[in-house]
Amino acid sequence: MSILRPGDEKFHISDGSHRWIPPDPAYDQEVWDEQVRQHMHGHLRNERPKVRIQRLA
Template sequence: MTTHLPVSPAWTCGGCGADWPCQTRQRELRAEYDRVPVSLALYLAAQLVDAAEDLAHVPAGRLHHRFLGWTRWSILRPGDEKFHYSDGSHRWIPPNPDYDQEVWDEQVRQHKHGHLRQEHPKVRIQRLV
C-alpha cells in the first residue's frame, strides 16, 4: 500500500510532501493502470475536480497540467493556457480584443500543429536481421 496519497485541502503528498500526484505516485499509478490508461485518466480527472474545489486560487490550466499533464492522454502543456479555454478547447478569439485576428489565427494554427507533433512523434525504426 502506498503512502503517497493526497492530503487535502492542500493536495500535497502524504508520503513526501510534494504537490500531489508526486513523481513517486505518478510512477505507481502508471504501473497500476498500465493496461487501462483511460481508467487512469478518469481517476485523475475525478481527483482534479475535487482538487479544483480546494485549490480555487490555482489557474485551471496549471491544475490540468499537474493532474493530467504527465499522462499520455494529455496534450496541454505549461504555457498553453492562452490558447485554450478552461475546458481544454481552443480559443479562436484572441484574449485581447485589440489583437489582430489574422495574427491570432496563425498562432493558434501553429499551436495546434504542435499538438500533432506531440501526439505523433517521429519514431526511428531499426530493422532486426
C-alpha cells in the same frame, strides 16, 4: 492525448477546447489565427495514436 506546454494556456478555454478569438480584443485576429494554427500543429506532432491497429492473421 495532447501535452500542454508552458504558455499553451492562452490558447485554451476552461473546457480544454481551443480559443479562436484572441483574449485581448485589440489583438490582430490574423496573427492570432496563425498562432493558434501553429499551436494546434504542435499538438499533432506530440499526439500519440489513440487506437492501436492490430493485424488479423
